[in-house]
Amino acid sequence: MTRILFSVLGVYILLLSVSCGPTPPTVLITTSQTETKVNLDAAITIGNHTWLPLNLEQGKPFGEPARPINHVLDILNILKAFEDAHPELETTGWFIEKEQRASGTMRNIFGIWVDHRPKQACICDCNCGPTPKLEKE
Numbered sequence: 001m002t003r004i005l006f007s008v009l010g011v012y013i014l015l016l017s018v019s020c021g022p023t024p025p026t027v028l029i030t031t032s033q034t035e036t037k038v039n040l041d042a043a044i045t046i047g048n049h050t051w052l053p054l055n056l057e058q059g060k061p062f063g064e065p066a067r068p069i070n071h072v073l074d075i076l077n078i079l080k081a082f083e084d085a086h087p088e089l090e091t092t093g094w095f096i097e098k099e100q101r102a103s104g105t106m107r108n109i110f111g112i113w114v115d116h117r118p119k120q121a122c123i124c125d126c127n128c129g130p131t132p133k134l135e136k137e
Contacts, residue, residue, distance in 0.1 A: 024055040027081075027111075028074055036074060038081040048092075052078055053111040066109045068096050075112065082114060089116040 025042035044051045054074075056066045068075060075096070083091055093115040099108040 025053045026055045027052045027078055028054055028056070038078050040081060040085055043082070048115060048117050050082065050114040050116065051111055052082065052114060054078075054109050055111070056109040057107065066098070066107055068098065068109060071109065078112060079114070086116070088119055090119045091116050 027038055027040055027042050029037050029039050031037050040052070042053050044053075054071075056071060079091070079094060083089075091114060095113045097110040097113060099110070
């Protein structure tokens, strides 16, 4: 009986130590019970693609399910912060990486993939700033 008890206790301690491992990287920092801020230090960019890790789990940070619809402002603020930090880049698309085991369920939002390209200067004489390059007629 004590062997079983110690075995169960050992497994419990092992699971607890695995779940209490290092915090995964995120660009979304919780500042209070209801507020977050964006810190792009965890972003990874290679070529024309950037990974913005979120690592939102079900119930964290504010008890909501990890569904994109429950984190609309966070996602849009992260994208805005990325675009503000990189005015030289034009965002061409983005995608939310999430875990969905069945219809209507969602456990994790892992992050956002952002596709971008360098902005090209306008070739007209209108001083309109960085825009996609226009072909001369």
